[in-house]
Amino acid sequence: MSSTMRAFVLTGPRQGAVHEVPVPVAVPGEVVVDVERAGVCGTDVEFFTGGMAYLHQGHSAYPMRLGHEWAGTVSAVGEGVDPGWLGRRVMGDTMLGDRTCRRCRRGHQHTCENRQEVGIRGGRHGALAERLAVPAWSLHALPGEVDAVLGALVEPGGNALRAARAAGAGPGDRALVLGPGTIGLLTAMFLRAAGAEVHLMGVDDGAFARGLGFEHVWTRATLPDLPFDAVVDATGAADLPALAVDLVEPAGRVVYIGLSGHPSALDTRALVLKDVTAVGVLSASPGLVDTIAAYAGGDVDPRPLVGATVGLAEAGAVLAGEYPGPKVHIDPRR
Template sequence: MRDIAPPVPGPGEVVVDVERCGVCGTDVEFFTGEMAYLHSGEAAYPIRLGHEWAGRVASVGDGVDPSWIGRRVTGDTMLGCGRCRRCVSGRQHLCADRHEIGIRNGWPGALAEQLPVPVGALVPLGDPDPTRGAAGELDPTRGALVEPGGNALRAVRGAALSPGQRLLVLGPGTIGLLVGLIAASQRIEVHLLGKAAPTVNFARDVGFTHVWDRPPEGTFDAVVDATNDRAMPGFALDAVEPGGRVVYIGLSGEPSLVDSRRLVLTDVTAVGVLSASGALADTAARYADGGVDPAPLVAATVGLDEVADVLAGQRRPEWGAAPKVHVNPRG
C-alpha cells in the first residue's frame, strides 16, 4: 500500500468514497503478471486495481449536478472516448481508446479510499427521492456485486432462453453462479458443471439442484462457458443442442480451439460477452426487488492490509467455499 493525494474531480467527474470493492480474477492476473494487457501495452505497473465497487459520491467537478453528493452508486468499468462511432452508437465498451477502471490505460481503481469516476458512468444504487431517505438503497455488499452481475446478465441475455429451457453453465465461480441465479429467476432450468468438490458443494448449498462434477448426458438449449479452462470452449459446442447458443464469457490464459465446422454444421450461434456495459442498471434493479440475491457469494470482507494475501490466493478456512472476497478500503 502507498499513501497518495486524495483525488480531485475534474470537469464532468465525481469522487466516490469507496465502501466495498470486490477482488476479481482479473485482479489476480495483474498480481501474477499473466494479465494480457500487461503484454500488449494496454496496462503497466504501477496500477491501482479494483473495478467491482460501491460507494457514496463525496464531491463533484464542474458541470456535475451537486445532487449526486451523498448518493450510493456503482459505475461502468468501461470509459469510452465519447467521440468515435462505437461510443456514439452506444458501444463505448468496445472503444479502441477506452479506459477501464482499475484495468486499462491507467485509470485508477477502487482498491483505495476514494475513486474518481466520470458522472456518465455512474449507476445509482438508491432511490433519488430525498423524502424517502435510503428506501430501496442497495447495501455496499450487493452494490459491489452489480458489476459482475451485469456481466452475468449479459451472458443470460446472450443465451436467449425461454422459461423451461435448459441451460448448462460451465464453471461455478462468481460469474457462473450469478448466471445461474439470474437464469433461475427467469424459470430457466439451470445445470452447473464444476471440477472442485468445494465449489460444486457450494453451488448446491445456495440452492442449485442440478450440479455436476462430470459432464452430464444429453445436450442443452444453451451453454455458458464461465471458466478459464482452454478445453471448455470446444466442450461447450459438444454440449449444446443443434440450433442452440453458446455464450463465451470466461477467458483462458492461452488460446482455446473451437472447431468452426461443428459450429456451422449444427447451426449454433456463438456469443462473446465483454463487460457489464448496458446491463448495470437492470442488474441493480433485480437485486433491489429481491429477484436475485448475490450476497451469499461473498465469503468475507477484509481491509486493504489483507489485499495482497487475497490476491495471492490465501483464504482463511472459516471463510468456506463462497467465491468472492470483498475489501472495505475505509475499514
C-alpha cells in the first residue's frame, strides 16, 4: 500500500489543490476510514472564501483539509479499538469533545469549549481525501439501507432533524421554513414526515422545492397571511430572525439554525409579549442516530438534494459554486 494519498488542501482564501499527503495512521482509540462520499456545505464555502469566523478566532488556520459530511468503510483500527469495526460502513460525528469537561460529561460534547471539529476546527483533518482518521467513539454504523449517498447526508440531516423537533410541529400544525437550501429542505422533509403542513419561503420561484412535493412555496412578497405555529430560520440573512418572530403565532416556536455574517437585531419584547419559545440549534450530534433510522426506514429520502457527484480534482470548482446544488458530493476515489 502506498504511503501517500490524494487530498484536497486549502492553502488560503480561494487557493486549494489536490496534494499527495501521508496516509493517516490509526493511533490508539482511532480508526482509518476509506472515504466513499463527502458533502460540501456552506461552512466549507466560508473557509474557501476566507470569511469563516473560526479563522479569525484562532480555532482554524490554513492549510487545512475540509469535509465533515462523509461516509465510508473502516479499513484500519488502532490499539484499544474493537476490531469488529473493520470493514463496517460508517459515518461519524463532526463534533469531537474532550470527553472530560462538564459539558461533555452532561452529554453536550458538541458544545465543548475544547472540541475539535472534523475538517473545521482544531487541526482535525476532514474527508476531502481518500482516507480519514477519526476517534472510534465518534462512529455510527450504517445499515444496508443507507448507502454512501445517504450516509454523507446524515450529518446535515441530523441538524435538520433537531431543528424540526425543536419546532414541535405535527398533525394539525402549520410550519414555515425560511431558506430552502440543504438544511431548510431537510428540515421541511422531517416536518412533513411528522405530519405538519409545511410552507417554505425563499428568494426564487421555488421550482426545486415544488419538485420535492412541497406545494406551499413562497417568496417574501407572496407569503400569504396565515397563522404559523412554528417558524424555522435556516438562512444566513441578518434580518430574518426578527421576521421569524413577527410571523409565528403567539405561544408558537421559532428555531434558529442559520447563521448570518453580521449580528441580527431581535427585539426580545416581541418574544415575551407573544409568549414565543426560541431555540438555537448547533450541530447534528444529538440527532445522528435518529437520522440514520429515518433514512433507513424511508421516512425521509434526501437523495434528490444531491445535484452532482464529482471527483476530488473538482473540489475547488465545487467550493467556488460552479456545480448545481443544493448539495454536491465528492467521491475521493475518482
